[in-house]
Amino acid sequence: xxxxxxxxxxxxxxxxxxxxxxxxxxxxxxxxxxxxxxxxxxxxxxxxxxxxxxxxxxxxxxxxxxxxxxxxxxxxxxxxxxxxxxxxxxxxxxxxxxxxxxxxxxxxxxxxxxxxxxxxxxxxxxxxxxxxxxxxxxxxxxxxxxxxxxxxxxxxxxxxxxxxxxxxxxxxxxxxxxxxxxxxxxxxxxxxxxxxxxxxxxxxxxxxxxxxxxxxxxxxxxxxxxxxxxxxxxxxxxxxxxxxxxxxxxxxxxxxxxxxxxxxxxxxxxxxxxxxxxxxxxxxxxxxxxxxxxxxxxxxxxxxxxxxxxxxxxxxxxxxxxxxxxxxxxxxxxxxxxxxxxxxxxxxxxxxxxxxxxxxxxxxxxxxxxxxxxxxxxxxxxxxxxxxxxxxxxxxxxxxxxxxxxxxxxxxxxxxxxxxxxxxxxxxxxxxxxxxxxxxxxxxxxxxxxxxxxxxxxxxxxxxxxxxxxxxxxxxxxxxxxxxxxxxxxxxxxxxxxxxxxxxxxxxxxxxxxxxxxxxxxxxxxxxxxxxxxxxxxxxxxxxxxxxxxxxx
Numbered sequence: 157x158x159x160x161x162x163x164x165x166x167x168x169x170x171x172x173x174x175x176x177x178x179x180x181x182x183x184x185x186x187x188x189x190x191x192x193x194x195x196x197x198x199x200x201x202x203x204x205x206x207x208x209x210x211x212x213x214x215x216x217x218x219x220x221x222x223x224x225x226x227x228x229x230x231x232x233x234x235x236x237x238x239x240x241x242x243x244x245x246x247x248x249x250x251x252x253x254x255x256x257x258x259x260x261x262x263x264x265x266x267x268x269x270x271x272x273x274x275x276x277x278x279x280x281x282x283x284x285x286x287x288x289x290x291x292x293x294x295x296x297x298x299x300x301x302x303x304x305x306x307x308x309x310x311x312x313x314x315x316x317x318x319x320x321x322x323x324x325x326x327x328x329x330x331x332x333x334x335x336x337x338x339x340x341x342x343x344x345x346x347x348x349x350x351x352x353x354x355x356x357x358x359x360x361x362x363x364x365x366x367x368x369x370x371x372x373x374x375x376x377x378x379x380x381x382x383x384x385x386x387x388x389x390x391x392x393x394x395x396x397x398x399x400x401x402x403x404x405x406x407x408x409x410x411x412x413x414x415x416x417x418x419x420x421x422x423x424x425x426x427x428x429x430x431x432x433x434x435x436x437x438x439x440x441x442x443x444x445x446x447x448x449x450x451x452x453x454x455x456x457x458x459x460x461x462x463x464x465x466x467x468x469x470x471x472x473x474x475x476x477x478x479x480x481x482x483x484x485x486x487x488x489x490x491x492x493x494x495x496x497x498x499x500x501x502x503x504x505x506x507x508x509x510x511x512x513x514x515x516x517x518x519x520x521x522x523x524x525x526x527x528x529x530x531x532x533x534x535x536x537x538x539x540x541x542x543x544x545x546x547x548x549x550x551x552x553x554x555x556x557x558x559x560x561x562x563x564x565x566x567x568x569x570x571x572x573x574x575x576x577x578x579x580x581x582x583x584x585x586x587x588x589x590x591x592x593x594x595x596x597x598x599x600x601x602x603x604x605x606x607x608x609x610x611x612x613x614x615x616x617x618x619x620x621x622x623x624x625x626x627x628x629x630x631x632x633x634x635x636x637x638x639x640x641x642x643x644x645x646x647x648x649x650x651x652x653x654x655x656x657x658x659x660x661x662x663x664x665x666x667x668x669x670x671x672x673x674x675x676x677x678x679x680x681x682x683x684x685x686x687x688x689x690x691x692x693x694x695x696x697x698x699x700x701x702x703x704x705x706x707x708x709x
Contacts, residue, residue, distance in 0.1 A: 164191045165284050167242055167263055170211060172324055173287075173294045173411070174279040175244065176271050177301060183254055184263025186324075188241050193280035195273050196231070198222035208239040211280060213273045215246045228253050236260035246271060295414050298322045302422045312426050316340035319419040323412045326402040328358075328383060329423065332395045333497055333543045334367045336360070337504060358383055358402065367398070368546075376417050378408060387417055389424035396427045444468075445512025445519055448564060449571060456564045463564075469508040472523045475530075476558040476570040477537050479518040480578055481548045482587065488516040494544050494553075501540050519571065524560050530592065533557060538590040545588065554578045555590040584695050598692055613693050620690035623673040635673075636691070638666040642678075643688050 168186035171179060191209035198218045206212075212235050219226045228245065232253060235243055242263035249266060257264040267276075283290040301318055312329070320327045320340040329338040362382040372379060375390040384403035389396045399420045401412060408416075444462040451459060460470055479498065481489040491513060498518050499511050507523045524533055534557060541555040556577030558570035573593040580599055581591040624635050638656060642663070645652035653660045667678060676683040 163284050164189050164209070165287070166190065167211075168324065169287075170242075170280055170283065171265075172322065173290050174283045175265070175276060176268050177298070177318065177321060178268040179244065180266050182249060182264045182266055183257040184242060184265075188263050190241055190280075190284070192284065193277050194240075195277050196235070206235075206238045206240055209241045210239075211242045211244060212240045213244050213267075213276055215273055217246065229256055232256050232262070232264070233260070236262045244276075246273075291411050294322075295411060295418075298415055299418050302419055306422050306426055309429075310426075312338055312423060312430065313340065315419065315423050315426060319415055319423075322415050323401060325384075325412070328400045328402065329389070329397055329427075330363075330367075330400070331397045331497075331500060333546065334364050334398070335501075335543060337397070337500075363400075372398070376421070378413050378416050384408075385413075385416065387420045389420050389427060391424050391428040396424050399423060443512070445510055445521070446514055449512075449514045449519065449568070460564060463510070466510065467508050468510045468521070469523070470564055470567075471562065472508060473526065473560045473562050474509065474521045474523050474567060474570075475533055475560050476567055476574045477520045477522060478556045478571070478574040478578060479520070479541060479544055479553060480516070480555075481544065481550070481553045483550045484552065486582075486587070489548060489550065491516060491518050494518060494547055497543055497547065498540060517575075519574075521567065526560065530557075530560075530594070534590060534592055541590050552588045554581065554587055556581070557590065557592045559594050585698060598689075599696065613697065617690055617693045617697060620674060620676075620686055621694065624670055627669070627673055633666065633669065635666055635670055636694075638663060639670055639687060640691055642667060643684075643691065647678075647684070 166186065167181070167184065167188040167190055170190055171181060171186065189209055190211045191207070193211045193213065194206060195213045196215075196219065198221060214231055214235075216226070216228060216231070219231065228247070228249060229252060231245075232243060233256060236257070237260075240262060242265065243257070244265040244267050246267045246269060249264065254264065279290060279293070282293070298318065302315055305315055305318065316327050316329065316338055317340045320342045324342045326342065327340045328336060331337050359382045366382050370381075372381075372386065372388055373390075373395060375388050378385045378387045378401070380386075381400060383400040385408045386398050386400040389399055399416065401408070401416050444459055444466060447455070447462070448459045463470060479491065479494070481491055481494065483489060495511065495513060495518060498520055502509050502511050502520065502522075505522075509523055510521045512519050522533060522537075524530070537555050537557055541553050545551050545553040556574035556579075558573035558577070561567050561570040577591040577593040577596060580596050581587070581589055584599065621636070624639070627633055628635050638652075638658075641652045641656040642649075645655055649660055649663060653663045656663065658666075670687075671677060674687065676687060678684055678687070
């Protein structure tokens with residue numbers, strides 16, 4: 157920002173570069189022009205000579221020491237009458253004062269308690285007559301505050317709030333996998349522009365792709381990104397995450413760039429400290445998880461004590477989730493380097509769960525509130541799985557989810573369910589997916605029948621779908637795919653047509669062909685069951701070696 161010829165500035169610049177951090181704009185526009193700054197004195201004349209457009213600094217404590225009848229309302233009214241543009245006062249104001257300032261069209265700000273008005277006046281004066289010097293001084297103040305907060309072990313959100321208030325822009329932090337972990341808003345005004353609408357409309361998917369394509373790695377540099385301006389958070393040459401200043405299309409000025417890059421250094425150290433603490437805690441949790449799965453039920457009392465010491469609540473219903481990484485050929489890959497991502501995700505959820513490693517899989521215990529939450533669990537587990545896949549050379553990470561269970565003994569059975577979920581999905585030819593054990597009951601039955609009654613399964617399949625498959629192979633009619641889409645949509649023709657990307661009439665025609673070929677009316681519930689079961693058997697038979705079964709009559 158540049159000064160104009162009249163040596164004035166704006167209220168927004170005064171807020172950013174001169175007034176104490178923690179000052180709030182209660183009434184008025186940040187674009188209000190400020191021509192000078194004056195301090196209201198206790199001794200006559202209490203109200204200094206004013207020419208119009210000034211920022212008046214007021215200490216009610218000092219004024220009341222001179223005249224205890226002095227009220228905020230009278231001060232605001234008198235200053236507005238003489239033409240000041242804005243009033244900064246060192247105490248909280250009530251709705252009456254706010255309404256009065258609004259009526260007089262004068263901006264109103266509240267200062268943090270116990271601030272030195274002389275120092276504030278000097279800072280505002282310097283900003284007006286020598287903006288460059290004041291900007292440098294302000295940057296130094298912010299650096300000192302961030303350093304002090306870091307030394308006091310303040311959390312990441314506190315540090316981000318300082319940066320957001322200094323730049324008057326929203327701030328986002330993503331971890332090294334590109335997962336959003338924190339955000340901060342400027343919050344400098346009670347009724348000013350709300351920046352939260354910016355965050356709701358940000359192109360997060362585009363930013364994820366940008367991280368993958370650009371792979372920014374240079375520390376201390378703020379570069380343009382789909383979110384605004386992004387800098388790398390780096391500790392000991394390792395990328396800990398990314399910090400983005402949401403600019404709404406504005407150009408990043410030198411002050412914002414300085415605050416962003418210096419703040420990134422401090423926040424990176426704080427993230428590393430937090431991660432080290434979380435890692436130590438999760439390592440302890442992981443130790444008991446390994447002991448629990450390696451031991452027997454007779455060891456559970458001792459393991460339960462160990463688990464409770466780490467914060468795990470065995471009386472809460474949990475699901476067991478297994479994450480497994482494999483090569484294209486199906487060989488297991490080590491998961492040590494993936495543990496931190498699952499641990500960080502668990503910490504963000506603030507649940508009394510646990511994460512550990514057992515052999516070559518990651519085992520996570522997530523607290524749930526009954527079966528009703530399983531859809532949500534499936535979504536976030538799949539999200540974690542996809543993040544893990546980006547860190548795996550092959551890109552193949554599978555996840556298995558158990559049914560909810562309570563207690564170490566039941567959870568040990570749940571672990572086997574999660575393991576079986578991955579195994580069954582793999583046997584059905586699906587790797588790199590998230591599978592819930594509760595969705596596999598029918599496949600478990602069919603796979604068991606395949607082992608002992610393969611001939612009957614083959615006959616049932618051929619008798620039911622043989623002609624349809626043969627018709628598809630000769631004419632590429634997509635009848636089997638159409639039938640699968642029909643069942644996936646629970647018989648809803650409109651939804652099935654949309655999912656299959658075909659016209660509704662095309663869908664109806666294809667279903668009529670299925671009816672003619674199978675001699676099974678889809679309006680009959682028993683016939684629907686027969687056809688649906690035949691489709692499931694098709695997947696099971698597909699696990700046999702090529703040529704082991706003839707799919708046609």
